[in-house]
Amino acid sequence: MTPDLADGGAASAAPSPAAAERAARAPLMSVRNVTKVFGRDVVALRGMSLDVRQGDFISLLGPSGCGKSTALRLIAGLSNPTSGRIEWAGGGRTDADLGVVFQEPTLMPWATVAKNVWLPMRLRGKSFASCRADIEDALETVGLKGFEGAYPRELSGGMKMRVSIARAMVTRPKMILMDEPFAALDEITRFKLNNDLLAMRAKLNCTVIFVTHSVFESVFLSDRIVVMAARPGRVIHELNVDEPYPRAEIFRTSAEYAAQCRAASEALNEAMGGAGAGHE
Amino acid sequence: MTVRDTDPTLIDADELARQRRRRVEKIASWVLPAAVILLALFLWHWTVVANEIPHYILPGPGLVGEALVANAATLFDSWVITIQTTALALLAAVAGGVGLAVLFNQSRFAEMAFYPFAVILQVTPVVAVAPLILIYVTDLDLGLFVIPEKVLGMLIVAWIVAFFPILSNSTLGLRSADHNLRDLFSIYGATRWQRLRYLQIPAALPYFLGGLRIAGGLSLIGAVVAEFVAGTGGMGSGLAFRILEANYRLKTDLAFAALILIALTGVLIFALLSFLSHALLHKWHESAVKREV
The missing domain is CATH 1.10.3720.10 (MetI-like)
Structure with missing residues (x-):
């Protein structure tokens, strides 16, 4: 592998307007040299550093076991780093700063769609009536207006995921963490949700950290791709995607998209230890 | 949840069979247990009468x-x-x-x-x-x-x-x-x-x-x-x-x-x-x- 992959392969030979805009964003959170060890000797993540700025759409891309989900859990505060620090701009984070979407929709089956979306606000002591407008707004944004009273079992996989996204954004958080949210969906639904996710983000103007193992998804969605390798989990490359937002479906078939995907694939290949070697 | 844009009177053979089965099951769910209980009562009665069992041992x-x-x-x-x-x-x-x-x-x-x-x-x-x-x-x-x-x-x-x-x-x-x-x-x-x-x-x-x-x-x-x-x-x-x-x-x-x-x-x-x-x-x-x- 050639070392010049690190500065973004094909797309960032000269500083583009997108790169300049990106550099001007305000810092939001920093992962500083974070290591996470499970038990005595299972190193899930080694020496990860990442500066997240307001408005970034970052994909953590890598094979299974590369620590991307561990990194997400550390950022979410669900576990603590073994060494290193996670720093939030302006002190600590509050519960309201974060929204989370898991690989499964993770809805409460006993509650209606509206009650599920209400959850983050309910946990902060807000009544359903006082949140009604926000809930309806969030559901409209994900395209589920009119489904407030439905139960999760009545919805398709894609619709459940939309409810999950509505729940993550209903508090208008600064950052949304997504852990392979579309991995279990069929491709048609996934493409549609990719497009809709970008539209939602544009409306919400929030930062997204998106864990995926799909090169195509990471290039289409994000403006920064962090490529990670396994055993031990670590960051090996960072690529930028300078295609400006809003990105339309046409981007998927463009030459730039293909070039970015190739660059990301090569980086991922290297993460897996060369041409397929070491991949289970 | 599904919407039909076809003639609502159009019911296919599968659906008819399913409806018939459902009707039969509904009736059977009452008739069968009742029949079994009646049969048991009859057997009970018959056992007592046929064997001339005294009522203080087993009443009918x-x-x-x-x-x-x-x-x-x-x-x-x-x-x-x-x-x-x-x-x-x-x-x-x-x-x-x-x-x-x-x-x-x-x-x-x-x-x-x-x-x-x-x-x-x-x-x-x-x-x-x-x-x-x-x-x-x-x-x-x-x-x-x-x-x-x-x-x-x-x-x-x-x-x-x-x-x-x-x-x-x-x-x-x-x-x-x-x-x-x-x-x-x-x-x-x-x-x-x-x-x-x-x-x-x-x-x-x-x-x-x-x-x-x-x-x-x-x-x-x-x-x-x-x-x-x-x-x-x-x-x-x-x-x-x-x-x-x-x-x-x-x-x-x-x-x-x-x-x-x-x-x-x-x-x-x-x-x-x-x-x-x-x-x-x-x-x-x-x-x-x-x-x-």
């Missing part, structure tokens, strides 16, 4: 029916008492089982300390300890009213039999909430109480209701066992006492009449709790959802 169904009608007033009074004991024991089992399950869930150390004790209570044959329990207890003065020692003893016996399924099912249920949902509650900074109230209790509900259905039957058995052991006559005697009394007096038909009422009570409890379960779960839980084929 006709005699039992007559005894049921002739002693209706006494049996009804006893029935009310047995139902009271059963209902109180079930209530106590729910309170104790759920209370302990929540305690165990909130404190791992409490669970470690007391769960073995609960298991010991469960596996001890209650018939063996019931006479002792009835000796140990005294009248319990609750200020507003006094629970007589006999009633209290019977309640304790029935409770011991009934509480364990509720405890073990609720304990399992409280632990069974989806782990991603638990993470989500942590991320949003939920308090212990919020986690219990909004996540664990709803997740445990199907498990609890499963335990409740078992406990319903067990509390009836517990009440009957307690009455057998308590065994004193006069006022306030339940159906089990009527059975004992009838057996002493060789009035086997009366014993059977009381037995039928006990069985009927068990069926009613099961039906009632099944209905409760359906009412609480039918909107969301897989066990109660009707599938479109």
Whole structure:
């Protein structure tokens, strides 16, 4: 592998307007040299550093076991780093700063769609009536207006995921963490949700950290791709995607998209230890 | 959920067959059990007549029916008492089982300390300890009213039999909430109480209701066992006492009449709790959802 992959392969030979805009964003959170060890000797993540700025759409891309989900859990505060620090701009984070979407929709089956979306606000002591407008707004944004009273079992996989996204954004958080949210969906639904996710983000103007193992998804969605390798989990490359937002479906078939995907694939290949070697 | 844009009168052969099957099943679900019961009654009657069995050994169904009608007033009074004991024991089992399950869930150390004790209570044959329990207890003065020692003893016996399924099912249920949902509650900074109230209790509900259905039957058995052991006559005697009394007096038909009422009570409890379960779960839980084929 050639070392010049690190500065973004094909797309960032000269500083583009997108790169300049990106550099001007305000810092939001920093992962500083974070290591996470499970038990005595299972190193899930080694020496990860990442500066997240307001408005970034970052994909953590890598094979299974590369620590991307561990990194997400550390950022979410669900576990603590073994060494290193996670720093939030302006002190600590509050519960309201974060929204989370898991690989499964993770809805409460006993509650209606509206009650599920209400959850983050309910946990902060807000009544359903006082949140009604926000809930309806969030559901409209994900395209589920009119489904407030439905139960999760009545919805398709894609619709459940939309409810999950509505729940993550209903508090208008600064950052949304997504852990392979579309991995279990069929491709048609996934493409549609990719497009809709970008539209939602544009409306919400929030930062997204998106864990995926799909090169195509990471290039289409994000403006920064962090490529990670396994055993031990670590960051090996960072690529930028300078295609400006809003990105339309046409981007998927463009030459730039293909070039970015190739660059990301090569980086991922290297993460897996060369041409397929070491991949289970 | 699906929308048809075809002629609504258009029903295909599969659908017709399905409708026919559903109709037949609906009728069969009543007719078959009724037929089997009638057949059993006939076999019973036939056995008694053909073998000329004396009525004090095994009375025929006709005699039992007559005894049921002739002693209706006494049996009804006893029935009310047995139902009271059963209902109180079930209530106590729910309170104790759920209370302990929540305690165990909130404190791992409490669970470690007391769960073995609960298991010991469960596996001890209650018939063996019931006479002792009835000796140990005294009248319990609750200020507003006094629970007589006999009633209290019977309640304790029935409770011991009934509480364990509720405890073990609720304990399992409280632990069974989806782990991603638990993470989500942590991320949003939920308090212990919020986690219990909004996540664990709803997740445990199907498990609890499963335990409740078992406990319903067990509390009836517990009440009957307690009455057998308590065994004193006069006022306030339940159906089990009527059975004992009838057996002493060789009035086997009366014993059977009381037995039928006990069985009927068990069926009613099961039906009632099944209905409760359906009412609480039918909107969301897989066990109660009707599938479109």
